[in-house]
Amino acid sequence: MDIRELQKKVIEFRDARDWAQYHNPKDLAISLMLEASELLEVFQWKNLQEVEAIKSDPDERRKVKGELGDVFIYALNMYYVFGFDPSEVILEKLEINEKKYPVEKAKGNARKYTET
Amino acid sequence: MDIRELQKKVIEFRDARDWAQYHNPKDLAISLMLEASELLEVFQWKNLQEVEAIKSDPDERRKVKGELGDVFIYALNMYYVFGFDPSEVILEKLEINEKKYPVEKAKGNARKYTET
Amino acid sequence: MDIRELQKKVIEFRDARDWAQYHNPKDLAISLMLEASELLEVFQWKNLQEVEAIKSDPDERRKVKGELGDVFIYALNMYYVFGFDPSEVILEKLEINEKKYPVEKAKGNARKYTET
């Protein structure tokens, strides 16, 4: 599905509830962060084996799906408030990252990650 | 642009660098959360007037765009690792939210938000 | 109460449950962050008037108290794992901040905050 179509649905949902009045960027950023925290909570105190096991656990998968959905919905609301085109945001960022992490240097190199 | 096409580009970027080995869901969730925090940092200590002003400040807009791009990229990587279809995740979550926040009750009601 | 005495109680609690084995710094940092998020959640979607009202609402006060307690407990556990003296950490940081935010420049200046 086109990402702008998804965004359209997200904004229709918002407007049907007259929620635009609450959607200032600061409160949206707080909510996005809180959903990201709930996603992280799924993996709290889990070692890597337990983390792998979550991938095939139907209840945990449902939880991850729900939290990821919330992250996306808040992100699309934030784009809208700023008038950004979602595809453009992602493509531009990938270009920036291409320069920041050139293949020849970053290949298989975890270090590159941690230096950001 | 179709969201699966965007995801394809994100995964190509990952694979060109051989980074799948680092992309366990726990570390992806940490990184997603850290990017969401950097987004929130743009609005730290700002009152609502200052928050509004950010919308028309080119430098701040660029910063918001970059952080939102990172949030999206990590989210698309997480979807991939779980084998979720991004559109489906969003549409399913919107359906859940339709039931949780029925229009007649949630209209213009900030309270509904805070009770989640 | 002396902060080292408080820390002693926190570590006794940990050791009575044989939980030192889970207390690597990464998982402690995740948990500290998640508790800080739960604290922030109390204020989600609230405007400044509603935020003020929380200060005198017994239920909300209890919630804030509980989350702040968790933040402190994880922080004291983290200090312990690194062998830091809690008082020293705070006093050193205040000294650093004295230089970073000299009174004459930072007085009544919100800007100073946002430039960090």
Added chain:
Amino acid sequence: MDIRELQKKVIEFRDARDWAQYHNPKDLAISLMLEASELLEVFQWKNLQEVEAIKSDPDERRKVKGELGDVFIYALNMYYVFGFDPSEVILEKLEINEKKYPVEKAKGNARKYTET
């Protein structure tokens, strides 16, 4: 050092800069959360061996110390704004946790953590 004495220093620092005006609980909670994120960032993408190595790396130790100091300072500011006694907050929370995680059930049991 007594924790109230530490708090006194933190509040003196705040008042010398006339910063009480910015210290509403919501913005304090945001800042506390952002500092907790910066602490977590030290461990981003690190595996458990690398995480252990941080404990004996002077530069990383300094970074952890600084971020932990900020977490504590914001927490003490938050206590002050709510009029909580810091020792009381911690002792009360330990009592609550004693009931939530009784020694006989929680001993050496990571599961207990994740069920919260």
